[in-house]
Structure formats: C-alpha cells, structure tokens
Amino acid sequence: MSAFAGKFYVPGDDGFVEAAFSRVFNHRRPSDRLPSAVLVAENEQDVVAGVRFATENGLAVAIRSGGHSWAVWSVQNNTLLIDLGKLNSAQYDETTTIVSAGPAILGGTELDPFLAEHGRFFNGGHCPTVGIGGFLLQGGQGWCERGWGWAAESVVAIDVVTAQGELVHADAHQNSDLYWAARGAGPSFPGIVTKFHLKTRPRFSRLVESVQVYDIADFAEVMTWMYQVEPTISPDVEIVCVSLCPPSIDGEPRKRVFVVTGVAFTDSVEAGIEALAPLQTCPLIDRAFENIVQESTMAQQREGQLRMNPENWRYYADNVWVDGATDDIIEALTPVFTTSPEPDAFTIWFGNGLMRELPDMAFSLQTPAYIATYLAYEDPANDARNRAWLNEAMVAAQPVTVGQYLGDSDMTNRQLKFMADENFAKLQDIIATRDPEGRFVRYLAHDPSTVNKNHWQL
Ligand SMILES: Cc1cc2nc3c(=O)[nH]c(=O)nc-3n(C[C@H](O)[C@H](O)[C@H](O)COP(=O)(O)OP(=O)(O)OC[C@H]3O[C@@H](n4cnc5c(N)ncnc54)[C@H](O)[C@@H]3O)c2cc1C
Structure with a gap:
C-alpha cells in the first residue's frame, strides 16, 4: 500500500509525464529536466510524508502550486516533485x-x-x-x-x-x-x-478605467510625460503602459501601438473619473487613436489578462527594475518597447513611483518603475530568434537596470540582483540553518555561485 493518500508516479508509470508537466503554464518546457518522482499531494500529511520519503531516498524536493513559473522551476532533475494542486481551499x-x-x-x-x-x-x-x-x-x-x-x-x-x-x-x-x-x-x-x-x-465597489492608444512612434514623448505625472496620481490607481499589437482589422497587418492605461479602484464612478483625470494631461492626447474613460469590472480586467496570456502557448519572459534620468531610461528601453519580433508579445511599464518603505522581509528590491516583456508565441521554430531578441533588448536596458523581480525571471538564461545584499545574506543563513542538507531545491541558476548579482557587473 502506498504511504500517500495522493497519487505517486515514477518514470515509466502511466501518467508520469502528465503529472510532471500538465499543470505547467508555459508550453516551452525544459527538455533537459525531469523529476525522479512526482507526488500529487492530497493533503498536508502527504506533504510531510513526501519530504520524509525524499530524505529516505536521497532526493531533493521541488514544489508546484499554480504552475505559472515562466522558467518552470517546479521541474528539476533528481527531485521528488510535490504537486500541491489539491491544496486549494x-x-x-x-x-x-x-x-x-x-x-x-x-x-x-x-x-x-x-x-x-x-x-x-x-x-x-x-x-x-x-x-x-x-x-x-x-x-x-x-x-x-x-x-x-x-x-x-x-x-x-x-x-x-x-x-x-x-x-x-x-x-x-x-x-x-x-x-x-x-x-x-x-x-x-x-x-x-x-x-x-x-x-x-x-x-471597492466600482472600477473605472482609462485607455489611451498612441502610435508606437510616440513612445518616447508619452513616456517622458508619464514619468512626470505618475507620482502625482492617487494610490488607488494602477498605471500600466503597454506596447502591444491589437488584433487586425479587415485583414490589415497588425501594427504595434503604445497604450497608457489607468484603473481606479474606487467607490463611485465620479471618484474614479476624478482619480484618472491627470492622465488627460498628456500633451499628445490629440494624437491618440483612442481615449476612453469608462466603468469596468474585475471580470473584464481579468478577461483582458487571459487574452494577453493565452493558455498552451510558448513564452519567454524577462524583466528589469530601472532607475536613473528619464531620458536615459527611455533611450535604454526603446528597443524592448518598439522592436519585438512577435505580434503577440507585449511589454509593460508598471508605475511604482509611490515608493514606500518596505517592512522587514526578504523581498527588498524595487525602483520607481518595473519593465517586463512577455513573448507569447506558438511556433517552436521561433524559439532561438525570440531568445536572441529578448537578450539583446535587455542588454540595451543594462545602463539603467538596477536588478529584477523574481516573478518574471529565468536565471538559467540571465542572472540579476533581486534582493538587497544584507537580505540575501540573511536568507542564506536561514537556509543553512533550516535546510542544511539541501532538501529543497535552490534558485535554478546558470551559475549558482553568482546568484543575486547583475551578470555584467561581475
Ligand atoms: C500568465 C502569467 C501572469 C503572471 N502575472 C503575475 C502578476 O501579475 N504578478 C506577479 O507578481 N507575478 C505574475 N506572474 C509570475 C508568477 O507570479 C510566478 O511565476 C509565480 O512563481 C507563480 O506561482 P505559481 O504557484 O503559480 O507557480 P509554480 O510554478 O507552481 O511555483 C513556482 C515556484 O515557487 C515555489 N513554490 C511555489 N509554491 C510553493 C510552496 N507552497 N511552498 C514552497 N515553495 C513554493 C517553488 O520553487 C515553485 O517551483 C505571472 C505568471 C504568468 C504565467
């Protein structure tokens, strides 16, 4: 009888490959990594039993919750993969x-x-x-x-x-x-x-959104204004500028545009419109193809996210925290915002200019703006071209790059700083004390000895 209430698979079992990969969002999956066994935990006791099983069998433990790691961190060699998919109440x-x-x-x-x-x-x-x-x-x-x-x-x-x-x-x-x-x-x-x-x-009871669509050629001018206005806008507004290609109309080739969005989380439509009003001050507003302010819902916002991130596609994602003079930032970011080879790829500038002091916790690196690119595509033949484009665009961003956010990172390709040095040192001490034998996998990095350093500053 199995020691687990949940299902347990080893290579060769029916369902092993499915258990290893089917809940992985990114369909560009690693071809050189495979767990030694998979446990689909039924409950907390299974998780305990799984860790003890791994210890007895000399395996490390990898973990999956929602399966949305772009870099597929849950799939690693010589591991017991504990899939927590059923722990969702x-x-x-x-x-x-x-x-x-x-x-x-x-x-x-x-x-x-x-x-x-x-x-x-x-x-x-x-x-x-x-x-x-x-x-x-x-x-x-x-x-x-x-x-x-x-x-x-x-x-x-x-x-x-x-x-x-x-x-x-x-x-x-x-x-x-x-x-x-x-x-x-x-x-x-x-x-x-x-x-x-x-x-x-x-x-909140109401959601109001502002959407302005500009020619991609206006990227630099719109961003220059955005850097001035964003810190003045209410903390109840999320501000994201996106480079994307809208769907084709009448079979015309898809054209990349630059979209300025604001979403106000509020209790009345009037308050939402007022909170979004500073976005109407863009000096290029008369050139916008569209300028809409309207009520929205969380369901509509989420549908939009699902449209941008289709299931079963291949993805490369990368990101940077940037800082410096506005002109330098815009120059360094121009390639990543304007030259993507994939029509379904999009790049975001996420306004974070209301910098607050963070509580004492491991997370400790942020700047006033977050930039991330998501290369979404279907054809595996485009893997190499897309990888090369993304790496080149990120090299162009290096002069203003402070580090990156773990969430959209892939350290098998590019390693950057993601935590303050003192926090990283403290984390290493905690790991050494709590997990001296390395039961749990560490950062999946190209070079584990240089984790948390910007690769061009080594
Ligand atoms: C379409 C899409 C949209 C996204 N949007 C956002 C966003 O808006 N904001 C944002 O911050 N990020 C976003 N991300 C990034 C996402 O948050 C990260 O990839 C995150 O790791 C996903 O969590 P997960 O549990 O789904 O992933 P998993 O792949 O299941 O987990 C990733 C890794 O985290 C660790 N881990 C997970 N669960 C546990 C656990 N219970 N105990 C210990 N370790 C664990 C493991 O190392 C695991 O391999 C997005 C990703 C995708 C694919």
Missing part, C-alpha cells in the same frame, strides 16, 4: 478578516470570487490563474501594488513543512525566520508552505 474569518488559503488556490479565478462573497479583496496576480504559492513567496505584484503594497506584505502567517518533515506555524513571533524568508525568498524558500494566512482589504 480557503476559509475566511469574519472577526479577524483574515483568509487562510492553500498555496494552489488561483488568485483571480478562485480566491477573489470567494472573498467577494464576504465583501473583501486580496491583491492577487493580474492573470487570474496564477497560484498564490509561488506568487506570494517572491513578493507578489498584485492589483494596485503601486498603492496597496506587495501582496507578501499581507501575509500574516504561514503553515510550513520543514526540511525535517515537520509541520510548523510561522509568524512574527514563532518561527519568525521562516516568516521573514517566505516574503521574498521565492523558489529558494527552505520549506513547503501548505497554508497562507492573509490580511484582506475592504472591497
């Missing part, structure tokens, strides 16, 4: 307004409707199918992070299975080293989180 406490949720619950598709029933909101990932597990561990750039903070800042406690195979509770008072690490360590957290206890916020 949630309980809400009316008295504390805290929600306790399994790591595989999908932030938008599952957790948000559950919280909406209680009039509450949690700022999960933009794409509704992102699992909260990987998302929260690396910081969590959720809806309106600009004003409401990193989603990890709302983690009040976690339940964790340790490298010794024990289930413990961690918060600011007990096992506080694990609590500190869980808010930013990402895929090098020395444990398996089986439950997150999260602060929720009152739910």
Whole structure:
C-alpha cells in the first residue's frame, strides 16, 4: 500500500509525464529536466510524508502550486516533485478578516470570487490563474501594488513543512525566520508552505478605467510625460503602459501601438473619473487613436489578462527594475518597447513611483518603475530568434537596470540582483540553518555561485 493518500508516479508509470508537466503554464518546457518522482499531494500529511520519503531516498524536493513559473522551476532533475494542486481551499474569518488559503488556490479565478462573497479583496496576480504559492513567496505584484503594497506584505502567517518533515506555524513571533524568508525568498524558500494566512482589504465597489492608444512612434514623448505625472496620481490607481499589437482589422497587418492605461479602484464612478483625470494631461492626447474613460469590472480586467496570456502557448519572459534620468531610461528601453519580433508579445511599464518603505522581509528590491516583456508565441521554430531578441533588448536596458523581480525571471538564461545584499545574506543563513542538507531545491541558476548579482557587473 502506498504511504500517500495522493497519487505517486515514477518514470515509466502511466501518467508520469502528465503529472510532471500538465499543470505547467508555459508550453516551452525544459527538455533537459525531469523529476525522479512526482507526488500529487492530497493533503498536508502527504506533504510531510513526501519530504520524509525524499530524505529516505536521497532526493531533493521541488514544489508546484499554480504552475505559472515562466522558467518552470517546479521541474528539476533528481527531485521528488510535490504537486500541491489539491491544496486549494480557503476559509475566511469574519472577526479577524483574515483568509487562510492553500498555496494552489488561483488568485483571480478562485480566491477573489470567494472573498467577494464576504465583501473583501486580496491583491492577487493580474492573470487570474496564477497560484498564490509561488506568487506570494517572491513578493507578489498584485492589483494596485503601486498603492496597496506587495501582496507578501499581507501575509500574516504561514503553515510550513520543514526540511525535517515537520509541520510548523510561522509568524512574527514563532518561527519568525521562516516568516521573514517566505516574503521574498521565492523558489529558494527552505520549506513547503501548505497554508497562507492573509490580511484582506475592504472591497471597492466600482472600477473605472482609462485607455489611451498612441502610435508606437510616440513612445518616447508619452513616456517622458508619464514619468512626470505618475507620482502625482492617487494610490488607488494602477498605471500600466503597454506596447502591444491589437488584433487586425479587415485583414490589415497588425501594427504595434503604445497604450497608457489607468484603473481606479474606487467607490463611485465620479471618484474614479476624478482619480484618472491627470492622465488627460498628456500633451499628445490629440494624437491618440483612442481615449476612453469608462466603468469596468474585475471580470473584464481579468478577461483582458487571459487574452494577453493565452493558455498552451510558448513564452519567454524577462524583466528589469530601472532607475536613473528619464531620458536615459527611455533611450535604454526603446528597443524592448518598439522592436519585438512577435505580434503577440507585449511589454509593460508598471508605475511604482509611490515608493514606500518596505517592512522587514526578504523581498527588498524595487525602483520607481518595473519593465517586463512577455513573448507569447506558438511556433517552436521561433524559439532561438525570440531568445536572441529578448537578450539583446535587455542588454540595451543594462545602463539603467538596477536588478529584477523574481516573478518574471529565468536565471538559467540571465542572472540579476533581486534582493538587497544584507537580505540575501540573511536568507542564506536561514537556509543553512533550516535546510542544511539541501532538501529543497535552490534558485535554478546558470551559475549558482553568482546568484543575486547583475551578470555584467561581475
Ligand atoms: C500568465 C502569467 C501572469 C503572471 N502575472 C503575475 C502578476 O501579475 N504578478 C506577479 O507578481 N507575478 C505574475 N506572474 C509570475 C508568477 O507570479 C510566478 O511565476 C509565480 O512563481 C507563480 O506561482 P505559481 O504557484 O503559480 O507557480 P509554480 O510554478 O507552481 O511555483 C513556482 C515556484 O515557487 C515555489 N513554490 C511555489 N509554491 C510553493 C510552496 N507552497 N511552498 C514552497 N515553495 C513554493 C517553488 O520553487 C515553485 O517551483 C505571472 C505568471 C504568468 C504565467
């Protein structure tokens, strides 16, 4: 009889390959990595038993919650992959307004409707199918992070299975080293989180969006204005500028445009329009192909995210935190915003200019603007060309690059700084104490000895 309530697979078993890959979002999958076994955990006891099984069999442990790591961190050699997909329930406490949720619950598709029933909101990932597990561990750039903070800042406690195979509770008072690490360590957290206890916020009642569409040739001028106006805009507005190609009309070739969006999370349409008003000050507004301000819903916003990130496609993603003089930033970012070879690729500038002091936690690197590119495509023949384009565009951005966010990174290709040096050193101490035998996989990096350094500064 199996030691697990859930299903257990080794290579050669029916269902092994499916168990290893079917919940991986990115269809550009690694051809040189495969786990030694997969456990689809049924419950927390299975996770404990899985860690003990790995110890007895000399395997490291890799973990999957929502399967949305672009770089497919959950699939690694010589590991037991513990798939937490069934740990996706949630309980809400009316008295504390805290929600306790399994790591595989999908932030938008599952957790948000559950919280909406209680009039509450949690700022999960933009794409509704992102699992909260990987998302929260690396910081969590959720809806309106600009004003409401990193989603990890709302983690009040976690339940964790340790490298010794024990289930413990961690918060600011007990096992506080694990609590500190869980808010930013990402895929090098020395444990398996089986439950997150999260602060929720009152739910806004109205959503108003502003969408302005410019010629891509206007990128530099629009961005120059954006750098001036963004810090003056309400913290209840999310601001994202996107380079994308809208669908073709009448069979015309698709043309890349530059779209300035604002989404106000508010309690009345009038308040939303007022909060978005500064976006009407763009000096190029008369040249905009479209300039719309309208009421929207979370469901519509999420549909838009799903359209931009189709299931079953291949993806390359990369990102940078930038800082410096506005002109230098714009010059360095021009290639990544204007020259993408794939019509379905998009690049975002995420306004983060309302920089707040972060609480003491592992996550510790951000700048006033976040730039990320998502190369979405279907044809594997374009892999090499797309990789080369993205790397070149990121080299152009180096003069203004401070580091990057783990969430959209792939250290097998490019290694950058993602954490303050002192936080990284503290994290290494916690890992050494909590997981001295390396039971849990570490950052999947091209060169593990230079993790958390910008590769061109070595
Ligand atoms: C379409 C799409 C949209 C996205 N949008 C956003 C966004 O808006 N904001 C943002 O911040 N990020 C976003 N991301 C990035 C995403 O948050 C990260 O890829 C994150 O790692 C995904 O979490 P997951 O649980 O779904 O992934 P998984 O692939 O399941 O997990 C990634 C890794 O995290 C670690 N991990 C996961 N769960 C646990 C656990 N319970 N215990 C210990 N370690 C664990 C493991 O190392 C695991 O391999 C997006 C990704 C995609 C594909």
